[in-house]
Amino acid sequence: MLDQKKLAVIHIVKKELGISDEEYRATLEKIAGVRSARELDNQGFQRLMRYFAGSRHYRQSLTGITFRQKMYIKHLLADLAWDATHYLNFLKKYYKTSEQGTLSRKEAGKVIESLKHILAGHEKQGGQGQQ
Numbered sequence: 398m399l400d401q402k403k404l405a406v407i408h409i410v411k412k413e414l415g416i417s418d419e420e421y422r423a424t425l426e427k428i429a430g431v432r433s434a435r436e437l438d439n440q441g442f443q444r445l446m447r448y449f450a451g452s453r454h455y456r457q458s459l460t461g462i463t464f465r466q467k468m469y470i471k472h473l474l475a476d477l478a479w480d481a482t483h484y485l486n487f488l489k490k491y492y493k494t495s496e497q498g499t500l501s502r503k504e505a506g507k508v509i510e511s512l513k514h515i516l517a518g519h520e521k522q523g524g525q526g527q528q
Contacts (some may be wrong), residue, residue, distance in 0.1 A: 399437050407434045410449055413464070416467065424448065450471040452472070462497065470497070470505070473512040 399407075411421050425431050428448045429441035437445065450465045474484055489495050491511065492504060500508065 399424065399434065399439070403437075403439075403442050403464055407437075409445075410464075411523055414449070414452075429509070439515060458499050462500045462502060464504040466509060467497065470512065473509065476516055482513065520526055 416424070422432050425434065425437075425445065428445050429437055431437055431441065432447075450463075450468075473483075479487075484497075488497065488508070492500065492508060494500065495509055497508075
């Protein structure tokens with residue numbers, strides 16, 4: 398049985414993808430053999446997330462930021478303890494945009510590398526202070 402955080406992630410992804418309940422349940426059954434996320438084990442959760450990450454739902458355009466990139470950025474921002482305003486200011490200053498959704502896949506990759514570099518610097522300093 399999954400913990401509440403993983404169940405929440407599944408439901409956030411479902412909402413972000415805008416898939417119907419019927420399509421969602423069919424996907425659960427196809428990928429993990431269950432009709433409810435509560436019935437998933439960790440292996441089923443991983444299969445479901447891999448399926449979603451590779452699906453047509455995850456990309457707004459062929460060249461745009463992917464859902465996987467969005468989720469990784471979200472994870473990095475949480476590790477950095479940045480709020481939305483801090484992140485948007487970072488995007489404006491270094492990437493000349495105020496919306497993550499306008500990034501190309503290549504630009505999103507650069508954002509990820511920048512955030513990883515900043516995080517590594519924080520860890521080296523003992524995680525003190527925001528950039």
